[in-house]
Amino acid sequence: MTPQLALLATLDGIAYAALVFMVAVGLTMIFGVMRILNVAHGSFYAIGAYSAASIVLGLTAAGMNPWLVFPGLLLAAVGVGAVLGTLIERLLLTRIYTKEPVLQLLVTFAVFMILEDVQRLVWGVRPYFAAEPVYLLGNVQVVGIFYTAYQLILLPTVALLVLVGLRLFLRRTLSGRLIVAVTEDREMATALGINAGRVFLLTFVLGSTLAALGGALASPTTSLVPGIGADMIVLSFAVVAIAGLGQVEGAAIAALMIGLGRSFAVYVMPELEVVVPYLVMVIVLLIRPEGLFGVVERRRI
């Protein structure tokens, strides 16, 4: 493998990791705070993607200023996260916080199945494609190969902003610190007067919005078909398991490992591409069963 090819593989890996990270970090945050493995997270990705595609197609058809598609993508993500996230958290999840983890998993799985059918009802089964944002940004050339600026520059930039933004939010703001406090020790945090219900809602909406943002940003580059949510949730679980549950920075590293592993596999050993995420996961978990950055939970009495 020449240095040029290694550079190309690295660029591809980063672009892919950026999308995976945005979805997985939402999942890991929700788990960190609420201790719920939210299968319906995949639906937020899918519905965010479909909504974004509808907005982009609508704007293009209406002949509006094409650059409006970028605020459109953001609007889709925030809209889906805020509206659907609030509804699900308030109406459903608040009732099961004290229940068995298995039941919680089943409930979110049920929500996921219901939302899959909702997508089919609303958007049908024909693949959707809304590539306008990619065309707007044009191509850039790296060692003789064309890349889309959208995948090479925009996606990694947004992912980096999300990472830095989350870090600042969790460390520097009051709401962020409340989230960290509940993540660390829910019992003590509530005993000190933190309104855990509000923290849960905030976390869930934030996490869901990130999933929807991942979907919205993926929509210009990929066909939207039934089942995209399921694929993404499986991949996100792998990222979360590698990183250690609840780890924000860990999710970024894990996503990069999967992204780079996958793109190098395509050059070196294409047969392995499909299994790379799981291979990485197995290797990491064999060495560190709690994940790269996970901490061993102490049993509380």
Place this chain on the structure above:
Amino acid sequence: MKTWRAAIAALATASLFGTAAAAEKPSELRVGVTTFLSGPASVFGEPARVGAEMMVREINERGGIGGVPVRLIFVDEGAGGEHVVSEFRRLVEQENVDVMFASISSGNCNAVAPLAEDLGVLNFMWDCGTQRIFEEDDYRYVFRTQAHATPEMLATLLYLLKAKPDFQTIAVVNQDYAWGRDSWDIFSTALRALKPDVRVVAELFPRFGAPDYSTEVTRLAALRPDVILSTSWGGDLDTFIRQAAQRGLLQQSTFVLPLAESSLERLGRSLPPGHIIGARGDHYFLHPEFRDDPDFQGFMEAFRAETGAYPIYPVFHMSQAIAALEAAYLRAIEANGGAWPERSQVVDAMAGLTFQGLGRPVTIREDNQGLEAQLIGMTIHVDEFPFAVLDDMVIYDPRDITTPVGMNSIEWLRSLTPDFVDSVRIDRFSHAQ
């Protein structure tokens, strides 16, 4: 329950030993259809379902088949192989269907073919790609009302060898599952036989349903192969072509896409002119031999009015299965002196049957395989359509390109020599003519 089972058993015995002309005309002809109504393959299964309902409505409006209206019962293949097998059994044993159409997925075809044989129910493999079934076993009840992967791949390769005889390198990007692997097996075996000097520079099998092909596109852009083959379909093919188009790969290599007829309308203008497109048969909404036929035209427009898109190849395959159903029953009724036939008489009527759906007539061979013509074309952009359509079309005679009876496809392809390319019978058409 017991008496009910006994009744079924009695019925079964009656049909086994019943004398001719004993069957009473039923109130309806029940047909079970397995098709994808969920999951990514519903891009094929849904249009086929809509098409089937439109065609059966038309049959029933003119009085049904031999005076008996047809009723379709659908099974969702998207729910998985076990579901298909148990529903297949349920439809035959409890709903008492007369005929089954199963199925799309090769895995399901492999599972239901022996089951149909066990249950003694007439089964049409209406959209089944795997070439294996009739090459590995003999069947009485199972028929394929379309071609299989071998003629589909071979026609595409023959077209490529004529359209671009000097190509030196080829890369493949297929989905990582049975169809992606098997179709490449067939294509590459035939390629080695017909043009041994070609070099395969990359064999990429991305995950089925992969949302991103950037790495594959980058690698292909660096390799610069003359030809890029992809037998992918649905959302996967759309994504791959769009990502490749966004990054200039379609200007650099000739793409060969044996299933892309089903993506033409969705891809719009992002599929540029000069790439080779197949349709798993002579399936094309502008079929050069029928596009001026009012019935053909009428169906294309009615389908578009109903679904918002032109029919794609699974609709044509469905039309062939329904045409076969009608032809077999009419033939059996005639052989039975005008009386409603026993089910076994309908099975007998399938031998050598010729029927015509929305394409050239298909004939059932002695090994129950249908002989279906193949249409391949080259994309062009024209003013009337906002998406690429086909030019320089070639229709291949199925007798020359279908694996001979009793032979294994791979062995047959290996035995071909380069002069085979000029020996096949073809008809040429252009878009403008």
